[in-house]
Amino acid sequence: MLSVLGDRTYRHLFLAQVIALIGTGLATVALGLLSYDLAGANAGAVLGGALAIKMIAYIGVGPVVNAFVDRLPRRGFLVSMDLVRAAVAVMLPFVTEVWQVYLLIFLLQSASAAFTPTFQAAIPDILPDEERYTRALSLSRLAYDMESLVSPMLAAALLSVIGFHWLFGGTVVGFLGSAALVVSVVVPQPKPMKREGGIYARTTRGARIYLKTPRLRGLLALNLAAAAGGAMVIVNTVVYVRDVLSRSADDVAIALAFFGGGSMAAALCLPRVLERIGDRPVMVAAASLLTVALAAMAVLAATPGVDQWILLLAFWAVMGAAYSAVLTPSGRLLRRSATPEDRSAVFAAQFALSHACWLLTYTVAGGLGAALGMSATLVALALICLAGVVIGLKVWPARDPDQLAHTHTELPSDHPHLREGSRAGGRPEHVHAFVIDDLHHQWPRMGV
Numbered sequence: 001m002l003s004v005l006g007d008r009t010y011r012h013l014f015l016a017q018v019i020a021l022i023g024t025g026l027a028t029v030a031l032g033l034l035s036y037d038l039a040g041a042n043a044g045a046v047l048g049g050a051l052a053i054k055m056i057a058y059i060g061v062g063p064v065v066n067a068f069v070d071r072l073p074r075r076g077f078l079v080s081m082d083l084v085r086a087a088v089a090v091m092l093p094f095v096t097e098v099w100q101v102y103l104l105i106f107l108l109q110s111a112s113a114a115f116t117p118t119f120q121a122a123i124p125d126i127l128p129d130e131e132r133y134t135r136a137l138s139l140s141r142l143a144y145d146m147e148s149l150v151s152p153m154l155a156a157a158l159l160s161v162i163g164f165h166w167l168f169g170g171t172v173v174g175f176l177g178s179a180a181l182v183v184s185v186v187v188p189q190p191k192p193m194k195r196e197g198g199i200y201a202r203t204t205r206g207a208r209i210y211l212k213t214p215r216l217r218g219l220l221a222l223n224l225a226a227a228a229g230g231a232m233v234i235v236n237t238v239v240y241v242r243d244v245l246s247r248s249a250d251d252v253a254i255a256l257a258f259f260g261g262g263s264m265a266a267a268l269c270l271p272r273v274l275e276r277i278g279d280r281p282v283m284v285a286a287a288s289l290l291t292v293a294l295a296a297m298a299v300l301a302a303t304p305g306v307d308q309w310i311l312l313l314a315f316w317a318v319m320g321a322a323y324s325a326v327l328t329p330s331g332r333l334l335r336r337s338a339t340p341e342d343r344s345a346v347f348a349a350q351f352a353l354s355h356a357c358w359l360l361t362y363t364v365a366g367g368l369g370a371a372l373g374m375s376a377t378l379v380a381l382a383l384i385c386l387a388g389v390v391i392g393l394k395v396w397p398a399r400d401p402d403q404l405a406h407t408h409t410e411l412p413s414d415h416p417h418l419r420e421g422s423r424a425g426g427r428p429e430h431v432h433a434f435v436i437d438d439l440h441h442q443w444p445r446m447g448v
Contacts (some may be wrong), residue, residue, distance in 0.1 A: 004135045009185040010126050013119070016181035018143050020082070023174015025151020026158075027089060030167035031101075032438060037164075038098055045373070046098055051362065053102055053340040054109045057354040062348045064203050075187040079113035082179035089172045093165035117347035124335040124343065125188035132273045134332060141328045143262045145247035190341050195201060207344030209436040210353065212443055213337045215420060216346075218396025220282070221352040222359070225287035225388030226326040228381040229319050231293060231361035233259050236369045236377065237316075244374055245309055258313045262320025270328050280331040284389065286325035291385040293319050298378035324371070336402060339437055360384075404434040406444040 005011045035046040078100060088108040095101055123140075127133045155167055210216045233256070241252045266286075272283060293315050300311055330350065339347040363385060368377040407429050417439055420432055434440060 004127060004132050007132075008163050009187070010123065010136060011185075012181045012185045012393045013123070013126070014083050014143070015140060016178040017119070017140065018146070019175075019181070020085075021147035022144055022151055022154065023089075023171040023178075026155050026167045026174070026397045027092070027171040029151065029155040029159075030092070030164050030171070031105075033164040034092070034095070034101065038095075038101070046101065049098075049102060050105045052359075053106050055110035055355050055359040057106055058113045059352045059359065061068075062117060062150060062352050063109040063206060063345075065110075065348075074118060075182060076180045076184075078115060078118060078122075078187065079179045081118075081181065082175045083110045084111040085115070086172045086175035086179070089175060092168045092171075094268075101352035106399065108317050113351065114441060117351045118344055120331065120334075120351075121190075121344040121347040122187050124333070125190070125340060129334065130335075131271070131275065133335065134274055134329075137331045138267045138270050140331075141270075141324055142204040142264055144214070145264045145267065145324070180375070190343065205342065206266040206347075206349035206354070209338060209342060209346055210349040212436045212441075214443055215280075215333050215396050215400050216337050216350075217320075218392040219283075219333050220353055220357070221388045221392035222283050222287045222326050222389075223330075223386040225290055225392070226323050226358040227354070227357040228364075228385040228388065229290040229323050229359040231358065231365040232294065232378065232381050233319065235362060236374065239369055240312065240374055245312070247309065249311075256313060259316040259320035259323075262317035264320075265316055266321035266324035267328055270325060274329055274332070279332055280398065280400065283326050283329055285336065286322040287385065287392065289322040290319055290326070291382055291389055293322065294378050294382035294385055298382060300377050301378060302375045338435055341436060342435075344445040367440060402433045403431050404444050405429040405431045406434065406440070408439070411439075422428050 005014065031050065067368045083116070085108055088104050092101075092104055095104065123136055124133055127136050154170075158167060158170070209394075210220070237255050237259075238252050239257055241247050244360070270282070296311075298313050300308060334346050334350055335343070361381065364380055364384065365377060368380050408415070408418060418430060420430065434444070436443070
């Protein structure tokens with residue numbers, strides 16, 4: 001897996017991602033403490049508002065910004081977004097009102113919503129070989145998991161010697177370090193394409209390609225399943241451990257570590273598994289496992305006399321592994337489903353639509369958890385997860401070849417595109433790697 005780090009450009013970008021993630025993790029801890037400093041017992045409401053604003057930025061801002069990214073130098077744009085994030089982090093320690101927190105979080109997350117899809121879309125251009133790209137995806141998954149483990153520990157160590165406001169300084173350093181690493185390499189620039197239509201067409205292009213592609217519709221459904229499992233862990237672990245099981249705050253960290261450990265273990269194994277089995281079987285099996293785990297936890301939560309602590313750790317590890325197995329192959333599917341010129345737009349669509357799933361599941365996990373308790377919440381999330389699996393199986397055909405036969409009745413017979421691909425038996429169809437673009441507006445029916 002580590003062999004991909006031999007590529008200098010990818011190595012620098014991967015390190016940029018790691019450093020920025022650690023800085024973001026420090027900001028998460030500091031933001032919680034800042035919210036408590038400003039709102040006291042209402043800190044949870046402040047954090048909930050900040051989370052909602054984050055989701056709104058991800059869903060609404062990302063596609064709009066990325067509609068115009070192809071007009072800008074990719075490296076310069078990435079560096080600019082890092083500098084914007086660093087500037088916002090500099091201001092966070094000086095806020096005195098809750099509304100200032102909300103404003104700055106919106107600016108920070110808007111920059112992240114522009115940065116992340118552009119960054120992700122650059123990696124397939126750097127590592128065009130699918131096997132190497134798969135290893136890069138697993139490394140990226142590991143980076144996210146390490147952030148969830150390392151950043152809290154680093155924050156705890158720093159808080160023993162400095163005040164929490166200084167943690168934002170670590171965030172600034174992280175974003176500046178990321179900018180320095182990005183500027184140190186040449187980031188491939190996609191060939192600019194002349195697009196028809198106005199701002200609406202450009203803004204929605206990625207989503208239209210995404211929703212017209214069967215495997216990506218399946219990916220969205222499975223993202224919903226992953227979000228159901230992830231929301232349960234992120235939102236309700238602290239409630240489950242502290243209130244239901246009456247255990248210490250340290251045990252909250254242990255439970256989250258088991259989830260992260262399961263995710264890391266899966267990420268390490270996935271490159272070989274995906275090479276042998278393929279994306280769809282792995283992702284569907286993992287989402288199904290999430291459904292079973294949530295349903296089993298619902299039963300156990302309502303069963304007296306069971307050592308729920310040990311079972312919680314076991315299930316959290318299993319769910320972490322399944323969660324990683326659903327999400328890690330996403331980049332492979334996006335890469336297969338768009339031209340290099342449309343890749344940023346499609347990655348932005350994935351970013352926005354997947355976070356819409358998270359907005360739904362966060363609401364269910366938090367609202368039902370507070371109103372009806374853990375068993376009811378687990379049942380509801382298990383049903384959402386099951387719905388994601390069923391829809392994914394329905395909209396994503398088991399037979400999903402890259403090359404498809406299709407016709408172009410709208411094109412003149414001498415159009416250059418008709419000479420691309422291959423023909424069989426004198427039939428009017430031609431065959432080539434199929435994606436939705438300006439010449440291919442609808443997915444062909446299989447066999448046509």
